Amino acid sequence: MQSHSELLTGIAIVVAVPIVAALAISGGTKAMLAVGGLAAAAIGVYVGIRHPQWLAWGLAAALGFMPFGYFPGIHLPMYLPFAGGVVLAAIVHRGGPAVFHPLEKALIVFVLVSGVSLIFTGRTVVDVGEFIKWSVATLTVVALLRFPRDVLAKFGRIYVYFAALNGLFGIIVVAADPTHRFIKAFSAFGYGLVETGRFVYTDEGAQRFARLGGLWVDPNMAGVGLTIALAVGVLLLTGPLRVGVVTILSVAILLTLSRAAIFSVLVGVILVLLFHGMRARNRALVLGAMGAVAAGAMLTPAVRTRLFSSFSSDDVGSSARGDALRAFPGQMAGHWPFGLGWGRPEFKDGNTAFTLNFVANVPLITIYRAGLIVGFAFLVVLAIGCIMSSRAIRGDSGARALYGGIFIGVCLVALQLDHMVATIQQVTLMFSILLVFLVVVDQDQKSSRHAQTAAEEPVTNRSYSPLLR
Structure with missing residues (x-):
């Protein structure tokens, strides 16, 4: 069962995405790129906070299948945000004192x-x-x-x-x-x-x-x-x-x-x-x-x-x-x-x-x-x-x-x-x-x-x- 906050977050995303997409299309290429970048950042922050393991799995898929691929429409390597997100997630979600091998x-x-x-x-x-x-x-x-x-x-x-x-x-x-x-x-x-x-x-x-x-x-x-x-x-x-x-x-x-x-x-x-x-x-x-x-x-x-x-x-x-x-x-x-x-x-x-x-x-x-x-x-x-x-x-x-x-x-x-x-x-x-x-x-x-x-x-x-x- 999803929590009340998770349900509200999902509804907000479903409602907001079509509106933001329509505004971006009407604003031209630069606006699309800007909105796309902000959307990607927002999604990355949400995933990093709520589901950091998804970043790890995304990194595995990108490295295995398209290691030199770029996100469509922007010149950003696919592996980079996943790898950076994994590192940041490990810093943010610290449990007790780390024991290093x-x-x-x-x-x-x-x-x-x-x-x-x-x-x-x-x-x-x-x-x-x-x-x-x-x-x-x-x-x-x-x-x-x-x-x-x-x-x-x-x-x-x-x-x-x-x-x-x-x-x-x-x-x-x-x-x-x-x-x-x-x-x-x-x-x-x-x-x-x-x-x-x-x-x-x-x-x-x-x-x-x-x-x-x-x-x-x-x-x-x-x-x-x-x-x-x-x-x-x-x-x-x-x-x-x-x-x-x-x-x-x-x-x-x-x-x-x-x-x-x-x-x-x-x-x-x-x-x-x-x-x-x-x-x-x-x-x-x-x-x-x-x-x-x-x-x-x-x-x-x-x-x-x-x-x-x-x-x-x-x-x-x-x-x-x-x-x-x-x-x-x-x-x-x-x-x-x-x-x-x-x-x-x-x-x-x-x-x-x-x-x-x-x-x-x-x-x-x-x-x-x-x-x-x-x-x-x-x-x-x-x-x-x-x-x-x-x-x-x-x-x-x-x-x-x-x-x-x-x-x-x-x-x-x-x-x-x-x-x-x-x-x-x-x-x-x-x-x-x-x-x-x-x-x-x-x-x-x-x-x-x-x-x-x-x-x-x-x-x-x-x-x-x-x-x-």
Whole structure:
């Protein structure tokens, strides 16, 4: 039963919306934009106060399906108000004193020392804006972990479902849409307005193969989003649903031809096989699944050629990475303490990034942008995550073990082969999701170890505001 105040609020919205819309239409485009902005702000405030979990679920859907989409009619990224709203909701709806996980503490320190670097290198509004957007994306980890476990689990499942739907769309494009017309169906959200050919094809010697980009557009970004969705899906889904979703995500990862994503998952599976205790039957099933995936990959010319050419002399990507690494010390000369700055053109413009060919490595690009101190803080975050992951691999849950293995794989492979987790806020948010559920895995791991003495003890002693439920 709805309360009297909630009913009155609903009636007011139903009555006011048609009136405001009519006034906006009669006032022209500027009036429409102004009223639209005010309406969005009002709705955001209402949702943030009354139903903050909706912001989290909206963020999951946006990141999973249209991470680079814009709200129709206004040049506002879809992810940004959701992420900002989640952070603000966590601040407004505080329950009791917060209990922070060690990984959360490390992230907060990471953001603080990054702010110090901004003081020394920030010269323009662009620098400040980039830092704020990155901070929101990073602190979303802390904000999401303030929500109760059931809300967090639903957030993860929504992200997985929408990422799988995005991956399925990408599979259809690769299989049946060589001219990429299907993406124009999302033109109202900012997709298909510019040529995306260079993002979805790769030259391998004399051959050219389509790469899955989906609504991530860039295949390497798709690889990151799909890999994280795969890890979260294995953790949160069960039964036939898990099998179906994981199959879609696995096929999509292969079709991205992203070596970073493919080898990250492969490293994770190998770590589980080596260090996780499992029954012989389960080990045989894992090996059989790996064999089936490997056979499918080898039977697909694009995947086979991409993997076997990874370290050949005509692999342009490997050569460019080597050139960037050799140039890195010279680029950093005189800038080691606090980096070169946050709002640099190579972080904002793809053509400038391709021309400059700066280092494609997340730890190094963190140093490039904000200096050695910030780079060290980021490495501490990764080290804590890898320690947590190693505990999960040695634990009693296969799903948690694979999650930990994939996290280590991402740290050892994906973060070393590309820079997007550091420089593109949507991808930073995807990595934040990976960190959120790594904390959940670690909490479950500790709870499992102490179950014999405290079977009914809650996983965490946080106190939640009722409105976050």
